[in-house]
Each structure stands twice: as C-alpha cells, then as structure tokens.
Amino acid sequence: MSVPDLVGHTTDRGTLDPMTGVDSPFAHGLAHEFSLLGREITRRSPLYGAVCEGIAAAPDVIELLHAAPVAHRRPVQLLAALHHRVLDDPHHPLRAHYPSTGGTPGHDVVEVALNTCRDDRTELQRIIATRGVQTNEVGRAPILMTSLRHLVGDDPIDLVDLGTSAGLTLLGDRYSTDLTDANGVSHVSWGNAQPTLVCGIRNEHAWNLEPAPTIVGRGGLDPDPIRMDDADGPRWLDACVWPDQHDRRARLRAAITTATLTPPELHTGRLPDDLATVADLVHNPSRPAITTSWALAYLTPEERRATLQTITQIITERDAVAVMAESPEECPEIPWPDTVRGSRRTEVIGGYRTSGRSVMWAHLGTAHPHGVWFHLASRHHSDA
C-alpha cells in the first residue's frame, strides 16, 4: 500500500494524526508509523510486516490505541495486546495464522487480524489501557555488557537497569555468550547459563573486545516489574514477542529459566522520580553502572530530560557510567552526536566522567534492535 502523505499537527500532548485523530509520539502520525514499521520488519517478521501494513490503512483499528497514554501509543502496543488475546483464547480466529500457537499465516491473515480487532475492541482496549509494552529482549545483553566493559575496564560494577521489565538483561554476564567476527569466528566468550547468545561484532577491530565486566550488585527499576512467580507476567512477556520469531521466544524462555534460579532484584518505581532511590539501593562500594535499552522511548520528553539530568548527576557525583541503547528518533533529548541524530536505528551511547570531572557522552555503536549484531563505532571516547 502507498504511505498516505499526511503531515501531523503537533500538539502539546504529541502529534495529532489527521487520518486517525489519535495523538502519538510520532511526528509523522500513527498510520505512517505502522506503514514504516511494516516495511522495516517484513524480512524479520513477514507476519507482522503484513499486519502492520493492513492496520496502517485502518484508522478505526489504530483508534484502539487511544486507550493508552500518549507515549505508549505505538504499533507494538496494539500488536502485543492482540497477541495476548490469541495466546489466551483457545478459540481465537488468529490461532490458525500465528506460528506461536501452531498456525501458519494464510492469505487472509490481515483481514482476519483487522476483523478480530474490530470484534474484540473492548477487551483489547482494556489490555492496552492496563499493560505497557514490556518486551524483554535478552539478545541486547551482549551489547550492554561489551559496552559497559569498554567503559569500565577491570572495575567491578553495581548494575542498575532502568525500564528493566523482567530484569533479564541484568544477568548478561551469566548467559553463555559469544561475540563473533564477520565470519562467525568467536572473538570472546563468557558465561555458562542458558540461553546461548551470539552477537556478530561488526568493525570488530575498533575496540579491544573483552568479556563481560565483573558485576557485584545488580537491580532493576520498572513501574510494573515482571516477576517469574506471577503467572501472568511471563505470559505478557510471551505476548510481546513476535509470533513468527521462534528463536526469540526460545531464548526468552531459556532466560526465564535462568532468572527463576537466580532472580535479579527488581524495584517498583518510575522514571524520572525513582531513579536516585534505586541507585542508592544497589549500594555495594563498586562503581555504579546505569543501563537503559528501549525504555526511554516510553517516557514523555519532559520525563526523558529529567531522567538524563539525574543520570548525569549520578555520573558526576559517583563516577558512574551509563550505557543507553535507544532510538535517536524517539529519544531526541539524549545527547546523540550529529552522525546519528534522528536515526530510527538502535544507537548505543555511553556516558562517563572525565579526569576533569565533566561528563562525556560518546557514540559506542549501532545495534540490531534484538542484538543479532553490533557495529562498533570507530571513533570512541577520549578524555577531552
């Protein structure tokens, strides 16, 4: 389908999409975002590629997202709510089309998806209003670990992960991990717990690659942390995984097994207000290391600015480091270098204190959104 050429009208709550009348965090509006995303993911998830393109042309279905706060009105929120219904309802018409329930996408999958969204409005709106996207992508752990090690060297750290979901990336030093070169040859490996994670390092000679840092304390912050002993939590994690991505589902389940044996410490709280408290709770005498991955996009611009201010303060006062794997397009308040400003990719930035006690931010690289590869930045930090 062709992308409607619509220019959104910016309001103080987001950008009003003239096609749907729904404010959203996207300057180009939600219909356009569904269409863009559909085209971007079609190779990784042909099923969601097609469903997103279908929803892009269905304003009454997009309108379901009105039930969520503006910062959460995004395609994955609607897709996760729909998937949750499919997993939950043994008679759901999409079960025959979703590989996660043993189905195979048929030629009419988009039509069935749109019809079930229309028939199931009340329940979908209830889920959209009460649950946020909490995809816990354990594949991002190697990227966070190798970035942290690059910043702290041999210093032991207290890891604080913000927007942690189930806290699975807090255990990145434990998973059996391989960083490989372009030919699949291992450069460095660590860990022996499930799952096995392989991350292809591009531009691998840019850094001296080393194993995960030594993690002494670890804790995560989330408004709604997912705990392994709550039956509905892991089911919601499952719903956030795309139905035709078996490899992601398998590594999520394996990571859940590891997290069940050694649960990370999870704190209920919300950015920006509770960040300082959590940093204080993880109070080993080690260097604090703060991470975020695909979490700051769910904040309002004001919340992001306040969060960055607090992170900067913690770096200054406690010689902390920070690694953020986020989208520049969705998080323009992060101090991205001009080379990646506005990018829709997952860019990784690191913050640290210089010997002159100022805070430096350096672009560390570009990552596959689910951690398949990490392209290291050639010019990284210097103590300027």
Ligand SMILES: C[S@@+](CC[C@H](N)C(=O)[O-])C[C@H]1O[C@@H](n2cnc3c(N)ncnc32)[C@H](O)[C@@H]1O
């Ligand atoms: C897409 S998930 C990413 C989870 C994890 N960081 C990862 O990369 O796998 C976004 C997470 O941010 C959390 N979140 C949303 N608003 C937040 C806020 N104000 N403060 C802290 N976390 C928040 C959500 O609950 C969710 O768990």
